[in-house]
Amino acid sequence: MISRSPEGIDQLAARLISQGSRFARTASRRAGTQRSLIALRVLANLRQEGDLRVGELALREAITQPAMTATVNRLEADGLVARSADPSDARASVVSLTEAGARELHEFRMRAAAEVRPAIAGLGEDDLAVLARAADLLEELADRLNRE
Numbered sequence: 001m002i003s004r005s006p007e008g009i010d011q012l013a014a015r016l017i018s019q020g021s022r023f024a025r026t027a028s029r030r031a032g033t034q035r036s037l038i039a040l041r042v043l044a045n046l047r048q049e050g051d052l053r054v055g056e057l058a059l060r061e062a063i064t065q066p067a068m069t070a071t072v073n074r075l076e077a078d079g080l081v082a083r084s085a086d087p088s089d090a091r092a093s094v095v096s097l098t099e100a101g102a103r104e105l106h107e108f109r110m111r112a113a114a115e116v117r118p119a120i121a122g123l124g125e126d127d128l129a130v131l132a133r134a135a136d137l138l139e140e141l142a143d144r145l146n147r148e
Contacts, residue, residue, distance in 0.1 A: 020138065023116075031112035035104075038063065039071055042079060043105040046097035049146075053086065053094055080104055 023105040058068035080101030086092040
């Protein structure tokens with residue numbers, strides 16, 4: 001049983017972060033890709049959140065703005081993202097996901113899903129239900145944290 005104390009909640013949060021990241025890295029590595037994981041995360045951020053400035057993407061991925069600019073430049077050159085003027089500030093631009101970018105992200109996710117399918121398919125009905133609920137909860141928590 002999980003303790004509802006601050007220490008217990010912290011331990012659970014740390015375990016979720018650690019194991020969630022480990023699961024994502026393992027699935028990503030098994031799926032194989034020509035793209036860096038940061039590039040795939042940029043595509044995922046744009047898919048989830050919509051158009052974002054380069055600075056916002058850099059903050060979300062905890063990298064420098066110049067490093068994010070280089071990543072966005074590569075993605076743009078490959079036709080996976082597009083830039084346009086920011087309607088709220090003409091000096092800035094926003095990055096958006098193109099159809100090709102959405103397709104590449106989807107294909108990567110489906111390869112990753114195919115790699116983990118055998119492990120998940122071997123679980124019982126109760127465990128599948130727990131994982132489905134955990135996925136819902138992780139989505140809700142991420143949405144809540146992004147709003148704060």
